[in-house]
Amino acid sequence: MAVTPDSSSEPSASQRSAPSEPLVVIPLVVIGAGAAGLLAALFAGRAGARVVLVETRPKPGAKIRVSGGGRCNVLPSQAELEDFFTAGSRNALRNVFASWPLAEVRAFFEQDLGVALKVEDTGKVFPASDDPREIVDGLLNACAAAGVELRAGERVVALRRIGSPERADEPRFELEFEGGALLRAQSVVLATGGLSLPKTGSDGFGFEAARALGLRVHTTYPALAPLISADPAWGELAGVSLRVEVRAYAGDKELDRSAGDFLFTHRGFSGPVALDMSRHVTAPGAEQVQLVAAWLGFDAAEWEKRLLAGGSRSVEGVLREVLPRRLVARLVALAQAPGGRKLAELTRDERKRLVRALAACPLAVAGNEGYRTAEVTGGGIALDEVVTKTLEARSIPGLYFAGEVLDVIGRIGGFNFLWAWVSGRKAGLAAAQALRERAVAPPAG
Ligand SMILES: Cc1cc2nc3c(=O)[nH]c(=O)nc-3n(C[C@H](O)[C@H](O)[C@H](O)COP(=O)(O)OP(=O)(O)OC[C@H]3O[C@@H](n4cnc5c(N)ncnc54)[C@H](O)[C@@H]3O)c2cc1C
Structure with missing residues (x-):
């Protein structure tokens, strides 16, 4: 069966397949409903892709909720390339940030999500209400309006490549959940965060998955740590x-x-x-x-x-x-x-x-003090493993990355969220566009 982004003939994603049942195929699965994953799912959904967003924690956006001392320093008021660190190409980083300038990110929160923001003397931007739930709820409502199907409380334990990548009508990835259930996907955005504050759900799965798929992962370390x-x-x-x-x-x-x-x-x-x-x-x-x-x-x-x-x-x-x-x-x-x-x-x-x-x-x-209290994880999936324009893995068509799982960290002050928002949107838009192109391309062979 050919699966297109808009296909409505597939079984509902909520009927998750047990190993012995026919497998459900989802055009785009975003793994991780943190800052990056929420943006990836939202923008892919708005661009017409059918998206399932899976999240370990019962409540998405756990880190957003505790961020900024419980007030969520959602953005910096100014940002330079020098505020970010990577072992990869700074040009690549520049290009990713150029895709969504800071003023437009801010306008997204204020005008699109309707969250009033304030800038403090430190240059940090917070919700005017000091309530991070406004950000999380705004994003979840926008995702729902864009048709994103959220599946919270479900942990992915393995991500495998399947099928023949050149055949547009075949799924390319299989996800295994805790408990053994399986899901197949045309494309995947891996937005599982790093290792910091593991109680929020980020336990390093993305690094393991990337290594298992043969991708280079720079040594990780606690950053922004006491x-x-x-x-x-x-x-x-x-x-x-x-x-x-x-x-x-x-x-x-x-x-x-x-x-x-x-x-x-x-x-x-x-x-x-x-x-x-x-x-x-x-x-x-x-x-x-x-x-x-x-x-x-x-x-x-x-x-x-x-x-x-x-x-x-x-x-x-x-x-x-x-x-x-x-x-x-x-x-x-x-x-x-x-x-x-x-x-x-x-x-x-x-x-x-x-x-x-x-x-x-x-x-x-x-x-x-280690990952238990560190705000971010340094190191991660090497930037040169991804195509800067799309954040798609060079060697694995259909697999995209966003957020902290990549080897990019920012200064304290809203810079890490800025990276998550910008890279999440970019990966989501690119994945949706590639699915559209794949759907109209004649099957190979
Ligand atoms: C205490 C604290 C305060 C912070 N304050 C700020 C701040 O004010 N401003 C700022 O800019 N940055 C702040 N940061 C950093 C910021 O929170 C992160 O950089 C940002 O959340 C990274 O977003 P992400 O989406 O890449 O990862 P995460 O937010 O970590 O999201 C990853 C998501 O993936 C899910 N997941 C992981 N593995 C799986 C799996 N196998 N299956 C399914 N789901 C999975 C996780 O449960 C999680 O929800 C703070 C961090 C901490 C720890």
Whole structure:
């Protein structure tokens, strides 16, 4: 039986096939109803494809619901290519983002889904209501209106290639569900996310499936993850938070810097800046990378000026005016400076050591809190395995990828959702168009 995107003659997808029954063939199955999968399903559905969206969790969009501290930082207000990281081609990345400019993504949420958005001082964009359910419900309603069939609470355990790929009338993929039921598909969008926060349903299935299909998957690692300090003494500052600029160095070479809020935890460092910079020390081969902090974001010249202006006041007295008390005690100890001494009486070396502790304070890292708390997964399916224009696997016609499962991560601040929205839409549109073309092409042979 020839299966076309609009075919209404197939059995309903909800009559899932048991292994012994005739198999249902779905034109497009999207695996994973997270940010990327919801967009892929929605845009494919709107483009006329019959879409089944399968999701492990009983409720789709689990990560959207907990994101942004429970408020969903849905987008950044500005984005540059430099805000994203991949081992693949930056040109490829540029082309994917060019397909749906940020202003249009924002208009999609505001005008198409009808979710009012607000931009905060940090440049992050949130729903005006601070309620992530508006985003999830908006997407689910739009999917339903586009005819997408959602099947939540069903986990795919295997994805296999079947049939002869050149025959337009044959399904190309077989999905096996937990419990053994099978489903056949003409095309598949794999949008299963990474390994981070596995309780939201992303347990690395996409990486395993891609490897099993012979695709290259870069080593994965927790990114945007709280860090564990190599020096337990920082743990005494647990709960202290302040503004900071953190820089990452490989030797003398500065790799990156990030400024904003920073939080000491019992085991180390967290808060937006620590998370943002974490990938430099959690990625494979990052052993040589050193993080240093400039407290309050002041550079050495600024701290030097403040210390020199202190005159007859004590070191601790001046520093406590701008820095938390417990941090002052720690920095003075680190610098081996006499905290009670008048600033004017510090030796040049003591002042130099103090300035270093204030403007370039080493944050030695012994590890990270892992996928349990990481916001995203670095590494993943190599970008050069996909055709940039469609996000279809070069070697497997009909298989598309979107979102975190690919080797792309963004800074903290809405960039990871931006990637998920843009790549999801792109994969969905491309899959729907290819199905249309396949339906009109005469069967080969
Ligand atoms: C605590 C936290 C807060 C975050 N806050 C923000 C933020 O404010 N802004 C931002 O930009 N980013 C944020 N992120 C990152 C962002 O959530 C992710 O980058 C984004 O959700 C990735 O989208 P995705 O669709 O690729 O993957 P996911 O959102 O992980 O979705 C993948 C989906 O696939 C499903 N799935 C997986 N395997 C299977 C299977 N075998 N069968 C069926 N279904 C399957 C999963 O259940 C899941 O629903 C946050 C992440 C975390 C963990």
